[in-house]
Amino acid sequence: MSGTVSSPVYELRDNWGRVARDLRVSLTDRCNLRCSYCMPPEGLDWLPTEETLTTEEVQRLLAIAVNMLGIEKIRFTGGEPLLRKSLQEIVAFAHSLRTSVGTSPNLALTTNALGLDKQAQKLAEAGLNRVNISLDSIQPKTYAHISHRDRLKDVFQGIDAAQKAGLTPIKINAVALRGANENGLNALLRFSLQRGLQLRIIEQMPLGPRETWSRSNMVPEQEILEIFSEQFTLTTASYDPHSPARLWNVAEGEDHPAGQVGIIASVTRPFCTTCDRTRLTADGQMRTCLFGNAETDLRSLLRSGASDEEIARVWQEGMALKKPGHGIDDPSFVQPERYMSEIGG
Ligand code: SAM
Ligand code: SF4
Secondary structure (H helix, E strand, C coil): CCCCCCCCCCCEECCCCCEECEEEEECCCCCCCCCCCCCCCCCCCCCCHHHCCCHHHHHHHHHHHHHHHCCCEEEEECCCHHHCCCHHHHHHHHHHCCCCCCCCCEEEEEECCCCHHHHHHHHHHHCCCEEEEECCCCCHHHHHHHHCCCCHHHHHHHHHHHHHCCCCCCEEEEEECCCCCHHHHHHHHHHHHHHCCEEEEEECCCCCCHHHCCCCCCCCHHHHHHHHHCCCCEEECCCCCCCCEEEEEECCECCECCEEEEEECCCCCCCHHHCCEEEECCCCEEECCCCCCCCEEHHHHHHCCCCHHHHHHHHHHHHHCCCCCCCCCCCCCCCCCCCHHHHCC
């Protein structure tokens, strides 16, 4: 299947009326950091190569998603997507696809930025539109404590390269962690404003080692706002209802220009009712949500000679069953078996 213009044959509509237009693709479960909230310090049992989708298989699913299922936005993630050797090739292929209105899909990357200094320009040339860079602290000790690696300099070099390559707007993702980085959130916001980056603070979700999360100990949106209000003047800003981040305008201060900050309050203010995402894991399982354990096995279909139409139909049937919400606050909630890095955040 090639990148030709066509109307979607099916759309990814669930039984609650939501239509998925945004595809999150995990390109690997491997990573060169060990962020405490995402994976254990010793790492995980990585997927064997033969269980990971090949470049051709990823490309085929991307083409089905855009040409037949109405996908308009693709975000590459992982694990760490920069570790996938064929990333530029996959981005270039995705850029060659055409949505039902005849444009290339919007292409984004979520990355820890290690090695982005060497890849940013080539990725931009391949058609990547923008990047989200994960950075939980600008203090070297705190960064190393959280990620278990002393690589803060690499992240700064990656941010510089992404800005030079025009991969903008650059969003900085930081997970708020009690006792680890909450005291540095104001410094992170000041740094982001000074550099023209949009900071988004994410509430920690139960998707990493089990002992690292509890509902009573996580830092909720309300507390994050109180921390920022100590040093910044915030007013509510308008935002896209499909975007998980609620935005605030930050007034100009003595040492920083005006800008915006976002908070992704996935736990205390779920955005499930407007969620327009569908997900592919690195081993070819389609998931409707980060939470829950339901998966639709597209890899087996790919490897058993199924046609594009069959794969699209099975994808559509799987998406129809998307649950109305993640239910973290429900007493019956059970943490998913896979960690965040094994799903693709
Ligand atoms: N390695 C890349 C990175 O870190 O940007 C991409 C994959 S990572 C799983 C994607 C995003 O998920 C990151 O911004 C990370 O901070 C976030 N994340 C990981 N575990 C999380 C958790 N338990 N709660 C909230 N966000 C989490
Ligand atoms: Fe790796 Fe990203 Fe998970 Fe950190 S959050 S361990 S960078 S996959």
